[in-house]
Amino acid sequence: MCELLGMSANVPTDIRFSFTGLMQRGGRTGPHRDGWGITFYEDQGCRTIKDPAPCCDSPIAKLVQACPIKSRAVIGHIRQANRGPVALKNTHPFTREQWGRFWTFAHNGQLTDYQALQQSGKHLPVGDTDSETAFCWLLNELDRKYPHKPANMQAMFRYLGELCLQLQQFGIVNILLSDGDYLFSFCSNTLHWLTRRAPFGLARLIDEDVAIDFNQETTANDVVTVIATLPLTSNEQWHKMEAGYYLLFKNGECVGDSA
Amino acid sequence: MCELLGMSANVPTDIRFSFTGLMQRGGRTGPHRDGWGITFYEDQGCRTIKDPAPCCDSPIAKLVQACPIKSRAVIGHIRQANRGPVALKNTHPFTREQWGRFWTFAHNGQLTDYQALQQSGKHLPVGDTDSETAFCWLLNELDRKYPHKPANMQAMFRYLGELCLQLQQFGIVNILLSDGDYLFSFCSNTLHWLTRRAPFGLARLIDEDVAIDFNQETTANDVVTVIATLPLTSNEQWHKMEAGYYLLFKNGECVGDSA
Numbered sequence: 334m335c336e337l338l339g340m341s342a343n344v345p346t347d348i349r350f351s352f353t354g355l356m357q358r359g360g361r362t363g364p365h366r367d368g369w370g371i372t373f374y375e376d377q378g379c380r381t382i383k384d385p386a387p388c389c390d391s392p393i394a395k396l397v398q399a400c401p402i403k404s405r406a407v408i409g410h411i412r413q414a415n416r417g418p419v420a421l422k423n424t425h426p427f428t429r430e431q432w433g434r435f436w437t438f439a440h441n442g443q444l445t446d447y448q449a450l451q452q453s454g455k456h457l458p459v460g461d462t463d464s465e466t467a468f469c470w471l472l473n474e475l476d477r478k479y480p481h482k483p484a485n486m487q488a489m490f491r492y493l494g495e496l497c498l499q500l501q502q503f504g505i506v507n508i509l510l511s512d513g514d515y516l517f518s519f520c521s522n523t524l525h526w527l528t529r530r531a532p533f534g535l536a537r538l539i540d541e542d543v544a545i546d547f548n549q550e551t552t553a554n555d556v557v558t559v560i561a562t563l564p565l566t567s568n569e570q571w572h573k574m575e576a577g578y579y580l581l582f583k584n585g586e587c588v589g590d591s592a
Numbered sequence: 593m594c595e596l597l598g599m600s601a602n603v604p605t606d607i608r609f610s611f612t613g614l615m616q617r618g619g620r621t622g623p624h625r626d627g628w629g630i631t632f633y634e635d636q637g638c639r640t641i642k643d644p645a646p647c648c649d650s651p652i653a654k655l656v657q658a659c660p661i662k663s664r665a666v667i668g669h670i671r672q673a674n675r676g677p678v679a680l681k682n683t684h685p686f687t688r689e690q691w692g693r694f695w696t697f698a699h700n701g702q703l704t705d706y707q708a709l710q711q712s713g714k715h716l717p718v719g720d721t722d723s724e725t726a727f728c729w730l731l732n733e734l735d736r737k738y739p740h741k742p743a744n745m746q747a748m749f750r751y752l753g754e755l756c757l758q759l760q761q762f763g764i765v766n767i768l769l770s771d772g773d774y775l776f777s778f779c780s781n782t783l784h785w786l787t788r789r790a791p792f793g794l795a796r797l798i799d800e801d802v803a804i805d806f807n808q809e810t811t812a813n814d815v816v817t818v819i820a821t822l823p824l825t826s827n828e829q830w831h832k833m834e835a836g837y838y839l840l841f842k843n844g845e846c847v848g849d850s851a
Contacts, residue, residue, distance in 0.1 A: 377718050378680030383639060396655050421637025429689060433716040455714050457692040459636050 335425070335441045337524070338371075338409035339509040339560035341516040341582035345403035346557050348373075350536070350545045354565040356394050357540035358411060367414035368424040371397060372437045373404040374513035379435050383424045405584070406511045410439035417461035426509075427465050429456050431472050432482035434512045438471075440464035441562055442505030442521055450503070467506065471496055487581075487589055490517055494579040494591050501577070509560065516582040518560050520574035526560040527571045528585060536566045556585030594684070594700045596783070597630075597668035598768040598819035600775040600841035604662035605816050607632075609795070609804045613824040615653050616799035617670060626673035627683040630656060631696045632663040633772035638694050642683045664843070665770045669698035676720035685768075686724050688715050690731050691741035693771045697730075699723035700821055701764030701780055709762070726765065730755055746840075746848055749776055753838040753850050760836070768819065775841040777819050779833035785819040786830050787844060795825045815844030 338355045340348050352371065369391065370383030380402075384393045410425035417423040425439040444450075444463035451458075451466055454473025458465040474496050475489065483489040493510070497519040500506045508519040518524055529536075531554075533547035551557075560582075564571035574580060581589035597614045599607050611630065628650065629642030639661075643652045669684035676682040684698040703709075703722035710717075710725055713732025717724040733755050734748065742748040752769070756778040759765045767778040777783055788795075790813075792806035810816075819841075823830035833839060840848035 375680040378683070380642060380680060381640070393659065400652065421634040421639060424637070430716060430718060433718055435718055457689060459689060459692055459694055 335413055335439075336411045336562045337439055337441050337507060337509050337560070338407070339511070339516050339518060340404070340407040340557065341585050342405050342555070342557040343584035343586070344552075344555050345405055346555070347401055347403050347550070348407045348409070349398055349401070350538070350543070351559055351561070351565055352409060353398060353543055354538040354540045355409060355411060355561065356398070367412045367419045369394060369409070369411040370424050370426050370439075371407065371409035372426045372428065373402050374406040374511065375404060377434060377513055379428065379437060379513060381426060381428060381437070383421065383426075385419050385421050385424050406513050406516055408437050408439050408509050408511050408516075415443045416463040420460065422460035423462045423465075425464060427468050429468070429472055431456075431476065432479070436472065436510060436512050438464075438468040439509045440467060441507040441523070444500075444504040444506070447503045463504075467500055467503075471500070471510075486515070490515070490579070490581050490589055493517060494519065497579060498577060507562065514583060516558070516560070517579060518574065518582070519579040520576055522576055523562050524560060524574040525562070525564050525571040526558060526574065526580065527569055528556065528558045528587075530556045530585075535568070537568045539565060539567045558582050558585045558587070594672055595670045595821045596698050596700050596766060596768050596819070597666070598770070598775050598777060599663070599666040599816065600844050601664050601814070601816040602843035602845070603811075603814055604664055605814070606660055606662050606809070607666045607668070608657055608660070609797070609802070610818050610820070610824055611668060612657060612802055613797040613799045614668060614670060614820065615657070626671045626678045628653060628668070628670040629683050629685050629698075630666065630668040631685045631687065632661050633665040633770065634663060636693060636772055638687065638696060638772060640685060640687060640696070642680065642685075644678050644680050644683050665772050665775055667696050667698050667768050667770055667775075674702045675722040679719065681719035682721045682724075684723060686727050688727070688731055690715075690735065691738070695731065695769060695771050697723075697727040698768045699726060700766040700782070703759075703763040703765070706762045722763075726759055730759070730769075745774070749774070749838070749840050749848055752776060753778065756838060757836060766821065773842060775817070775819070776838060777833065777841070778838040779835055781835055782821055783819060783833040784821070784823050784830040785817060785833065785839065786828055787815065787817045787846075789815045789844075794827070796827045798824060798826045817841050817844045817846070
């Protein structure tokens, strides 16, 4: 089991509050001691900060907390290793270029007997995880169907949702995927989300004695969606995603789903 | 013009001394104010820290200086923008997966009328630079000749050297490329290198009043090669690379060249 964190926003937004909650689960309030990583998009560019050391006492994680990096799309992950040893190459998120954009992927769950996914294609895994193998399989299948950038992105994401259902044959696949514009989430069994918009209020973390008044941090037009394996705050209404379904976000708004 | 920094070593080695010299050229002793980046390999995994802000006063660059990241292969770059605006997506080094390994690339120079390089292939540029276009062209040409991982890596690098000569038709291409094992360097007009090994001595930076006694930092078996656009230290013997030639390093030793 690992923990996922995703953000989609209509303005560059500081993720530090949510990251603070998540990183406590990286060895302190949770068992995920086997590395962590976070990818921030800035338009089409992205930066990934990752470390195979436990998140809760990583100096690099403390740096992320100290840096006011603002982004419209973020994917974060903390790892409890099951497939593949603890190493930088096995640390999520994973990024590949497809259709001239960087796609970033993180996975919660575990796959078994997934050799069928290790077929040939444009994208090959570098590390040893089931997760990176699944990511490359997804991109290779998308590339086969869409050798060039899809004109209809909604249709592509519907196809991606079908591929995720196929992946479920091999185990649990809670997935976050982004190209910096879209944030795609697929739920096998546990993903929760909420959208913050005006009127903003106070939010209180579950894992750390920290609260934030988003009124002070935002403008009236900000729309920010946060997705996490489990709710990060105690006093807000999180939606549980339905098993076997996907949700698609852009600029903080839900713009597509399995229905 | 940009500045390049490469390292190849037989043991995980701290690059901070050389990086300290380079970063001064990012806006203080040099004009390269348009971003900087550095990629550290840990076995097959790699981490890239980059920022479109000037290196000399970047808080993230100061973080790199504070973090004792040790690596056997490093590629660093500071940028003076000529093709493509200042943005994260245009900031070197660039990384792509090829043959199940991450390949990282940085370029000094400028290309003109390089539309012929923007042909189709597995790898597409994400940003707007001539450099990333050249990188994708190199990988696409390698992929065409070697659809699977080459059995003879020396032959692959010889072919890469020929491709670099073709690239020179479009302008200056001082290039560093690594997969974490090999460090390939091609010189159009300015690249310098040195290999440090026992007996180690004192090294004094040109760009900053800093000296280091490598005797204190190394063991007798350490072999570390550093490559830079221009020499970084004032009291060591740097070798100037010959124009139109490549050098290939592994574990700090030169293991191949154009000859």
